[in-house]
Amino acid sequence: MDTRGALAVGHLLAERYHILSVIGRGGMSTVYLAEDRKLPGKQWAVKESRKHSGHKEMFYEEAALLIRLDHPFLPKIIDFFPPNEEGFSYLVMDYIQGETLQQRFIRKQYLPCSDVVKHSIQLCELFDYLHNFKPRPIIYRDLKPSNVMIDEQNNVRLIDFGIARNYNEERTADTVQLGTVGFAAPEQFLNRQTDERTDLYTLGAMMYYLLSGGKHYGIASGDRPVEELAEDLPVAVRKVIFQLLAEQPEDRIQSAREVKLRLQEGAGEPVAFRSTEERSHGSQPDRHSGKRRLIVLGGLYPGAGATFIAIALARLLNDADIPHALIEHAGNSPELHSLLFGERHAPVEYRYYTDPDFLPERPVDLRWKDGRTEWLPLPPDRKLEGEWTADHYYRLLYLLDYPVAILDISNRWCDPAVQQMCKEAELILMIADPYPSKFNGPDTQESLHFVEGLSNKAIYWIANRDEAFSGRKEWLSTLPQPPLCLIPSFAGKSLLDAQWKGRIAQDDPEILDTLRHVCEPLLSLIAATAERGGRKRSAWLAKWFK
Template sequence: MEWRSRIAVGDCLAGRYRVTARIGSGGMSQVYAAEDMKLPGKRWAVKECDLHRIHPQRLQAEAELLMRLSHPNLPHIVDYVPPDERGFGYIVMEYVDGRTLQQVVEEDGAMSWPAAVSIALQLCEAFGYLHGVSPQPIIYRDLKPANVMLGDSGNVKLIDFGIARTYRSDCDADTLQLGTAGFAAPEQYEGGQTDARTDLFALGALLHYLLSGGGRLEAGAAPQPLYRAEVPDALVQAIRRLTRTLPSQRPQSAAATKQLLEQALAGEDASDEALKLRPGKTSAERRLIVVGGLYAGAGATFCALAIAAALRRRSVPHALLEFPTAEPELYHLLYGDRYAPKQYRFAATAALQQAPYRNRWTNGSTEWLPLPPDRPLREEWNDGLTYKLLHLAQQPVVVADLSHCWCDPLAAELCRAADELIVVADPFPSRWTKPSTRRNAEAIDKLRAEGKPVRYVANRETPFGQRREWLDLFPVQPSVLLPVIPPEQMAAESWQGKPGSIWQHVALQEQLEPLLDKLLPAAWRSGSGDPAHRSARRWWKTRLSKNIAAKQPERG
């Protein structure tokens, strides 16, 4: 039946939203771009639904569903226009610049496997949120390329909740069997109950679509022949696990799926036996802490090193990672020429070259991952490599030094993956007023608005006349006041080549203790005496000893 739209370009909806273009269509709705007449320059996406084609309550149910959700990978709804006398209703939501995954594949062909995995990992985050909604989990049920927007900055959004449902464990079957051929799980057609594993089947089918350049995968199909040669076998095996016919044979949660994909990204075995090596342990138990300066010279690297020293005092296994947006300095600060292992291969280089990562550089419970000082990697880096590098760390806590590069496009993926964001600033007013500082502050505020926890550190704190005015400049009260270390002490220890002694200064460590209690999972807070802490340490030590990168062949 031909669509009978009740609005056209130029129309004004609800006296506020002027339609500027039609941007999408489906069997049960049309989507338009509209400008806000009350907020000049603001654009929205308007979804028009014909209630003659769908269940009368479904539009209102979708609007009410979206209103109570808040996640970076889900659309924000801003208005709902109830159905008129002709049976047409409207949902107004945020406008996402970008293309659907269907458009991406149709215009560009098969996607590179790191980019596809990056998208899938973001969808895992979204599904983890939806499946964890209380009191009843939300099952999306219609994951397909046309329902996923890829923003210009690489962020992913699910854009259609028309057939999502709340999961009820007391039901044996869904009221309606809906979905899209080639992406819907078998239970959607066989009268079974859909649950979290239904969405995970569709995620595997979506990966197949992206990697094969548009192929649709039914349960039991063998995907390997349709892929480019460089697609790792571990990723192929992960797709096969996700798209198994029986839900009980698939990964059982979004967290388990994320772990499976991270293993594939790192070149690990994605078989059932490999997954048994991680009973009860998922990436959700890890912590990624991103540390960055509000501006250059604020002391982000100093703060990151001090946090690493505090973690080492608690015997918490962790990694300090220098991200490729930064200007390399960690290797020299640690006197790498003297202390790095012989034939040390930088983790970032191993990730870039798809090469083995051996001879890890450790100091007690700390693993160092500096950038190579003589080879800038910024121009060669991409989001897929970010996930590879994070996985190579193989530690339950990873501290990433972002320098002051909050506005760098590469930083977006790192910050999206982070559990905590630490922003460092010092008391020198000239640095607070620079245009680059304002841009960084806006980027950080946007991350905070998207739900990322942001904490501030006041560095080089010392008594002076305008101290109160300085602290009032912070958007929120700083979580930590790091004192000034006497310059004569810093100079002496630097010339003596004693890496770590400065950051272990007792005054720094005393200030950082309360922050660590906020940053760490409960099982890690009480130190090595805690049984759960000891168990986690033993498990991670076992993982480190297996040297997963040894499975990958040398290249070049």
């Protein structure tokens, strides 16, 4: 293929851009260094391409997309020219003085682990921006060392958006499968849909290449051994790399922001690894450095009392002076706002976490706080734009600077986002009450099967509305394990009095004192050092299904 460009040194493009030299050439494009005649002394990179020859509409669509992008790790597009009669189109963009990661790797033959991790974290920040771009995410799909520039400040700039595209969740496969062998994800060669996780695979493949002396993962001899990676690479970072390189997208880390957090934790979070945004806050402490626990809490079936227990746990953590947040799952029917008397107690300009403009750096007076509790209910009118996924929750949990977050899922155990959060949770609490008519419903059985599959998770049962009755012993024996807590059936008068007085029932002194006593094992579990590893469960399903 003829890779010579149509422009010559000395040419004046559009009576403005004076071509000074050729910077680089590829299969379909040539990049020139140009001087701006309207802005003397200003230099730009001009990319000439035949990719859109005969397809002006596609060029305008791509150019319009690129011009809208605005991120410190992307070169800014400032001008463009559609395909001419010879089929050449032009993009004018920032000229980045530096070298590509590939050039640096070849020149040095070795890159320090700290540099690779730093640049990978920066790429995670950029992918997080692209993957959350509106109206649709942008999937880059061709990450490799030769497409990553390192500027004079030792920061990354991602170049060559030749095969980037908007993600369309309605499509089951890409129209064109492209990627670079050695870095492309398996789905790019199997006629499958690519999505955000495709970019995360390519990030893992690039890290492996740079940290193994230039070996490609999975080429020729199958998956490469871990011993090929640099010896001084932290174990936690190795784990991240191999998670990113999982063959199935669902087995990878699911969001760029989560990858960034794990890389920061694995590398010890030195200041040099913090994002531009984090560094801009000066000497403020890193609010994400502490261990945060996610507790997923739900009823085995509707009406088991999951929200009552969730509020009770929140008030007990407040009583124990443990900062925390209570999140009402986006798939629930809105209930928490009403139980908390939101019309009276929510901040005047309160933003619900499901709002598109929910802000990361929210002023304290816009947080709905009650002592050590932050409430995150659903809007009572239930106007939720789009479906909430696990990635949404990763972002939300990243923003919540509390040691404990409680996710009240009602009985939505079969929701894909809930199931992913269960895999990330420190504790899973299952709520059941003594009404046997609810045990054998099809949704209950499906929830039980899902829970049975979480063999490596710490799952605890809570018996709600416990009181003396003829079948109490049989009821408790049907649970897969002895309940961690027995929550009594509180008098209806106490609950009604609290409701009609506009107070949270769990704040009633008598109710709170009882909860302190019966929930002591749960509070000790939360406060203790993390107890990982689930409990093996015997063949108890027959008791529920008979």
